[in-house]
Amino acid sequence: MALQITDSTLKDVLNTDKLVVIDFWAEWCGPCKMVGPIIEQIAEEYKDKIVVGKVDVDNNDEATSKYGIRNIPTVLFIKNGQVVDKVVGAGPKNLFTEKIDKLI
Secondary structure: OOEEEOOOOHHHHHOOOOEEEEEEEOOOOHHHHHHHHHHHHHHHHOOOOEEEEEEEOOOOHHHHHHOOOOOOOEEEEEEOOEEEEEEEOOOOHHHHHHHHHHHO
């Protein structure tokens, strides 16, 4: 299950040497509803290899502005505190897993 990340927990989540995958989303966003189940599958399949989380952009202004999120869904791939890749918009599961496999 993906972690629910908030402004106050983001720093702790990023404090790892694992790849961190964060889905920026909102309840009212149609494409986010397509990406959400994919992110949950990835969280389960890669649970021992990476950290997967979700940030609700409506409730977490600091995290959203820190990464300059303008469109959702946006999925960031963060390694050692740095964004190393991202996907803006909905896409198939393999789009995400291919990026993860290259980065871990």
